[in-house]
Amino acid sequence: MDLRERVDGSREELLGELNEFLRMPSISAREDESGDFRNCAEWVAGKLEEAGAEATIMETEGHPVVYAQIGDGPKTLLSYGHYDVQPPEPLELWESDPFEPTLRDGGLYARGVADDKADVLSRIQALRLYIEEQGPLPFKLKFLIEGEEEIGSPNLAPFVRSNADRLSADACLWEGSMKDEAGRPLIFCGTKGLAYVELRARGASYDLHSMYGGIAPNPAWRLVQALRTIKDENGEITLDGLDDLAEEPSEKDLEAISRIPFDDTALRESWDVEALDRGLTGQDALREMLLRPTANIAGIQSGYTGPGSKTIVPSEAFVKMDFRLVAGQSPGPVLELIRSHLKRRGFEDVEVVDLHGVEPAKTPVDSPIVSTAVEAWKDLGVEEAVVYPTIGGSGPTSLIAAELGIPTIMTGSVASSGSRLHSPNEWVRLDDYFESVGYFARFFERFAL
Numbered sequence: 001m002d003l004r005e006r007v008d009g010s011r012e013e014l015l016g017e018l019n020e021f022l023r024m025p026s027i028s029a030r031e032d033e034s035g036d037f038r039n040c041a042e043w044v045a046g047k048l049e050e051a052g053a054e055a056t057i058m059e060t061e062g063h064p065v066v067y068a069q070i071g072d073g074p075k076t077l078l079s080y081g082h083y084d085v086q087p088p089e090p091l092e093l094w095e096s097d098p099f100e101p102t103l104r105d106g107g108l109y110a111r112g113v114a115d116d117k118a119d120v121l122s123r124i125q126a127l128r129l130y131i132e133e134q135g136p137l138p139f140k141l142k143f144l145i146e147g148e149e150e151i152g153s154p155n156l157a158p159f160v161r162s163n164a165d166r167l168s169a170d171a172c173l174w175e176g177s178m179k180d181e182a183g184r185p186l187i188f189c190g191t192k193g194l195a196y197v198e199l200r201a202r203g204a205s206y207d208l209h210s211m212y213g214g215i216a217p218n219p220a221w222r223l224v225q226a227l228r229t230i231k232d233e234n235g236e237i238t239l240d241g242l243d244d245l246a247e248e249p250s251e252k253d254l255e256a257i258s259r260i261p262f263d264d265t266a267l268r269e270s271w272d273v274e275a276l277d278r279g280l281t282g283q284d285a286l287r288e289m290l291l292r293p294t295a296n297i298a299g300i301q302s303g304y305t306g307p308g309s310k311t312i313v314p315s316e317a318f319v320k321m322d323f324r325l326v327a328g329q330s331p332g333p334v335l336e337l338i339r340s341h342l343k344r345r346g347f348e349d350v351e352v353v354d355l356h357g358v359e360p361a362k363t364p365v366d367s368p369i370v371s372t373a374v375e376a377w378k379d380l381g382v383e384e385a386v387v388y389p390t391i392g393g394s395g396p397t398s399l400i401a402a403e404l405g406i407p408t409i410m411t412g413s414v415a416s417s418g419s420r421l422h423s424p425n426e427w428v429r430l431d432d433y434f435e436s437v438g439y440f441a442r443f444f445e446r447f448a449l
Contacts, residue, residue, distance in 0.1 A: 063147030071137030085112030119176030126440030190390035193325030331357025
């Protein structure tokens with residue numbers, strides 16, 4: 001079928017549905033007092049039913065999961081996505097209402113458009129388009145669309161484990177990928193793991209006058225000194241035993257990385273920085289991002305930070321850190337490494353609180369589902385789809401890829417590297433959205449072969 005012509009003729013209808021979806025403030029970090037969140041789940045289920053699928057809203061201890069199934073045949077494809085979004089704050093930085101989709105210069109701006117509503121809906125619309133043109137789906141297609149991804153998917157693990165048979169599949173499409181700075185679509189074959197922790201230091205039972213600053217224990221200084229033992233002045237991670245846990249990358253992964261056209265200049269320009277950390281460039285920067293763990297300070301707080309002056313010795317200090325982990329580095333053992341590392345250096349008084357963790361996940365770059373994704377792009381005339389063995393980010397991908405043993409990739413590229421995921425003025429290029437609808441319809445054709 002002529003996908004471009006078919007999609008182009010339906011643009012108004014497709015965009016109207018997307019705008020309706022984006023107007024729903026499905027913020028998982030907040031209580032659903034108005035019922036808007038559940039209404040969003042029901043809306044998604046309704047769209048799946050309109051496409052011909054049998055959809056069910058399945059309860060969890062938190063927000064519900066939308067599950068659907070359609071088609072019949074010897075092969076099964078699972079599609080994962082999420083209908084929840086990040087909070088829009090700070091609102092004053094938005095150029096338009098985050099929940100009123102707005103077109104500007106070919107871009108569609110709204111909270112959740114890039115992460116992950118446009119991707120979720122493009123797959124449903126592609127299914128509908130496929131059936132209208134080709135008839136019944138010649139394979140089983142299952143949808144798992146959760147409502148808690150933006151708060152760490154706290155109830156996804158028990159859901160997946162209790163529904164393992166229901167979710168069985170030959171391959172899985174995880175939530176969408178993106179395009180790089182040059183407009184090339186990216187195909188991701190894995191995610192890093194994550195250990196998210198909080199380090200807490202305490203001094204006196206209340207803030208003290210800073211005239212005692214020479215004798216009173218200062219938890220802010222204590223925390224700074226502890227942090228220095230985790231990363232040195234050159235930016236190198238010095239956490240005892242972390243590298244020992246890591247598995248060596250495969251030769252095929254290294255070959256795939258060597259073929260990635262990574263443009264650190266464009267990346268620096270998009271961030272408005274003069275240099276990357278430690279002056280990394282080119283393949284060195286790419287390998288660092290994909291093959292090395294991180295020790296990132298996500299936020300730090302202590303004492304008085306308001307206007308004017310307030311001279312105190314703070315009574316407490318804390319820092320939130322995320323450690324992105326590579327294959328072999330599991331969050332549980334890494335948590336113990338952090339505690340033992342600090343204890344050996346005399347910082348046993350610094351409390352390490354486990355906030356969240358996920359395992360690394362990996363699908364081989366030569367898996368058949370990767371080839372299907374590449375060939376589907378070629379069908380659309382795109383010869384430059386780039387395969388990444390993994391990405392720098394994390395997610396509950398291991399539940400599907402590792403625990404259920406289903407080859408899992410990210411493809412589709414509704415978003416781009418500049419889509420401002422999780423930030424004010426989140427956006428996608430409207431042409432990329434329509435292209436993704438056609439892409440997934442072509443992907444379904446390829447998967448059926």
